[in-house]
Amino acid sequence: MRRPSANITAALVLLGVALAVLLWQRPWSGGSEDVDVVAIPDDARVVLADQLTALSRATTEQEFVAAAGEGSRARTFAEQAWQAREALSVTDVSLRYVSGGDVADRADGSTLATVEVSWRAGDASPVAGTSVRSTQVGLRLDPRDDGTFAVRGAAAVGDRLPLWLAGDVRVQSAGDAVRVVSIDGGVPDLDALAAARAADRSVRATVPEADGRLTVIAPSSRATTAALVGQSQEDVAAIAGVTTTVDGSTGTARVVVLNPDLFAGMDARARQVVITHEAAHLLTGAVGTSMVTWVAEGFADYVALRDDDAPLAVSAGQILAQVRADGPPDALPDAQAFASAGGHGLGAVYESAWLVFEMLADETSNDRIVAFYEDVRDGGDVADAARERLGLSVEQITARWRAYLEKSASTVS
Template sequence: MALLVWQRPWQESDDAVVGIPADAPSQLTAQFRALSEAGTEAEFVATAGTSRDAKAFARQAWRAREALGAQAVELRYVSGGDVADRADGSAQATVDVSWRAGDEIGLSDTTVHTSSVVFRVAPQADGGFSVIAAAPREGALPIWLAGDVAVERSSGSVVIRVDGGDEALPVETMATAARAAVARVVPGTKGDVTVVSPHTQTQMARLVGQPLEQVRQIAAVTTRLDGRGGTSADTVIVLNPTVFSTMDRRAAQVVLTHEATHLLTDAVGTRAESWVVEGFADFVALHDDSAALAVSAGQILAEVRAGRAPTRLPTAADFDAEGHGLGAVYESAWMIFRMLGERYGDARVVDFYEAVMADTPLDSALATSFGLTVAELTAEWRAYLAKSASTVS
């Protein structure tokens, strides 16, 4: 009798393998349409399927939608779901997902965010499917499909945590500090700093729509909410907890302020020279930093002392996230702006940056702001690096 109670042969098990019905595409088309039309959590959960996994997944997704103020959510079945690819009988269905963010998270409430998403679907014994998981197919995964979501607003910043986010550092406090730091250097700064704090590096890669290998070295990245399209009002900073959480408080704050500079100066998608964009972001992030130059520029100065001083300004290829010596490249770009700031002051540096960001040719912006040619800037920067390397141990 004890064995009979343990097995419960009369009760359907989530582990039971059920064959996929012949009309899977039409069933999935109707099911995802119904999910789009669901107006309450109860409707959404019921439409997602009868299994425990489907109910848990749907509750999580609905509550994340609510936290983000998601509007006009539409899930349109495209293909798949008709061939099992796992031992449990489940399959993959490709679905186009679109939605608009609410102003609760400081982003545009008019931009439609779109992604191609692969949903894991499992056929049910009583007909239909259970929708149990989601992963990006092309582009970024919608935040509300990434996990449990919590939103915290403070003065000038919004932090969106996924599955608790990065718990090692006080991200909310640091986001507010980053917003204030940019405002001190760039007059008239407007807008909120919105930070997405995932719990895992895999979540981060999915949220920015990049392969895991391409984000392993990155502590944070500033990107459009859906990884493509949108306007500057849809820009967020996404943290990589595997890197960000291992930093000390000072270094992490520098990273966050650097990214906040990109966000607040509309640098995402710019055609400006990479060294201008990245060097200026570090100019702002390190503006009031009290660390020694050996800390802030130790890698590039070590390269100079070793006889490997750069002979030209950094190029876009030098900033490749998978490249060797990335830290030295960023430091070398910052040293250009550090030199210009010391010689000409913040106002002229900001004027130069804003001119380049407004598509003024680099040589024209240099001439107007500093009376320099590209060749003269390069020569003066190389001399500045050499002098700094000789005086810093």
């Protein structure tokens, strides 16, 4: 019988030690503090109401952390929420119990309570506005041995998750005009502040009267993007970036929210185009208007691609392929065409709208194009704006655009 060598014996000893450590640590249990499931107290609603009052009354980070409950996850949640409040100039926070929290709904014994949260965002906030904001959120809670709860985290409950409850929030600024709010590290491999600054410069160079502050929110996950804009993950799956309100605001304070899932597959050029496109919507006041879609989307890409040196095969490859196969569209794209494309800023219909403005740029000045866009944005009739600012009828624009598409498709491989 062969005896094991010294190396094999040593390996077996190390394996035994590793197994012992693994059994002791039990990483599959979700952390040592959650090994034993604790029963939810009979007076859970009273306990929660008192705990939420303590969180509301906290005037220091230490008080807020203490009110959030014991355990590393509760401490992390409370520290991040408090630091986000400071970074975003959030004040007058109030949390009020609504429902839930009295039945464990997960195998780990945790429960979900619906809470009404209200707060203010000061003038210095990236999501500025001093009015009281209010929404309902779900707090994930771990019952503790002492009959209290530990707040593990917050989630959206049929509405937008407040930005200051979204995770590890960091704010970067470039003067007063550009701010980036990163969440849990931001979009991987993206210098969001540099991209936002470049977008701001491009918009203001094209539209001298562009006004306002560009705020870009860069989450690290699609789940966070969806929670911030009040949609499902499926709804935002095809959206690279969107200009909207966040943080419970119903006013005019707009931000650009990025989807890191789509950014992961983009090169640096494509990422910049997305951010500049959304910045054009935001800084030129297009969001919230009822302007004709091909004008809004085509102009945003006109701004984003004005200094782009990529060939048309890259920037308009999809629409040109369609033209080669089926000929040019009979009419300028309508709202239904954009809706059918998914509303995500990508695809042939968006390229076709951009090429309207590329065609116009070959024939007239940037000032005239901007004046046409601003007239339509401000509620003017497209036909009237085209005649007054461009000296063309919509029919003439359509005919020249179709010819431009045919010529481009025949010369681009």
